[in-house]
Amino acid sequence: MEVDFGEIRTYFTDLLDARLGGRAIECSDQWFAGCENLVNPDPPIYKDRHFISTGQWMDGWESRRAFGRRARTIDHDWCVLRLGAPGTLCAFNIDTSHFKGNAPEYASVDGAWQPLGEETDLNWFNILPRSAIEPDSPNYFKVLSERPVSHLRLQIYPDGGVARLRAFGEVRLAREQFAKDELVDLASISNGARPQQCSNQFFSTPANLLMPNTARHMGDGWETKRRRDEKHDWCIIKLGCTGDVRKIIVDTSHFRGNFPDSCSVDGINSANRDVEPGDSDWQRILPPTPLQADRAHIFTGDFLNCAGQQFSHIRLNIYPDGGVSRLRVYGSPEYGD
Missing domain, CATH: 2.60.120.260 (Galactose-binding domain-like)
Incomplete structure (x- = not known):
């Protein structure tokens, strides 16, 4: 077929x-x-x-x-x-x-x-x-x-x-494997998350961002081609289930001469399976923040502007381009029915 x-x-x-x-x-x-x-x-x-x-x-x-x-x-x-x-x-x-x-x-x-x-x-x-x-x-x-x-x-x-x-x-999200009030990586592919769309995946797919464990090498992350304009690259992730966001990890492991200069994270809560980058309901969760080479960057507490809010999708923005090996979004899931 x-x-x-x-x-x-x-x-x-x-x-x-x-x-x-x-x-x-x-x-x-x-x-x-x-x-x-x-x-x-x-x-x-x-x-x-x-x-x-x-x-x-x-x-x-x-x-x-x-x-x-x-x-x-x-x-x-x-x-x-x-x-x-x-x-x-x-x-x-x-x-x-x-x-x-x-x-x-x-x-x-x-x-x-x-x-x-x-x-x-x-x-x-x-x-x-x-x-x-x-x-x-x-x-x-x-x-x-x-x-x-x-x-x-x-x-x-x-x-x-x-x-x-x-x-x-x-x-199939295995809810029975999670304890009550346990924080779950909502952006893990093992928990049902998936990349929906991105600006560019010239060198490697954004699906790698959601894989468990640390990246094996630079090819085991998401990397865009070199930009020659004033725009930036982005990737939209449909979370495994709707939930709040308590902790974000942006890991640039293995990216040394090609890591992004900075990043930000936006969120949206939508009943639609797919959302568009131009939707007006996107909310800034993490403001533009400098990144370093070959390092896991952990953001919690006052770094995040999303207390008590639920999100179904997140958008990782990288400025202007480059590579990220893993993205973790920890929160409390809202399983629904």
Whole structure:
């Protein structure tokens, strides 16, 4: 099926991303390449004529040749994976990049819902029927099921290699995991936040701002191209849920010669899923404040002008341009119904 990949990246999150805690749990066979590569957030690479003990090194999951062999007991290989953030899926990318003469012909995906407890005897249901896939190519498929999932089972027919599995969807906020009156990072992608739009993402996506843990390197943040005008760059974040704002962290880790000179933060409370930068209801939460290189900047108390107010979206403004690795917005969530 045709899927607008740009729309998926804008509105949905890869819930299998290893940075969120996505993991490959077990598989039928991983003779040539380990199944843990499926959830690697980096694009797959290829090293020509780089041989290891099992053969050509491949950046993905690859099973041994089984088709037509006497020892074959089933007609496919499989891999079970745990989503880093359970939720509802809208699309898959079964990426076979660099797998040319060793890609599967078909693939299917099952889902299960068991976010807590033992990961055995899962009750599987199909969310992507057996579908033809192309070698050395991204393969996008829409997910028609609206049932939430915590685990996936990728099945490839008859055998071969897949570089990455991306599972795009919306996070199901696990309210039961939060204590009463606990401050929550409302801008965490694990809690359902997502970037809505930005002025520029030339070097890297603003989705990186919302990832858990510290950035791995400069490419694991949001960085804009160099400006040559009097304007500034900005990014709008839809919070995981509406809440007040008690603490903001703007982290410029790894950005040394390219950090912004200063930043400010605005907020808005809107019933609309998407808001526009020109909306008149934006309110200044953090006034323009100087930033430093490679440092986490923490703003609380009198730094913030938002006592007792609720926000559904925030806008990070950076002056004039540059890179930020992480943005944290801690507050008390208003869960609603």
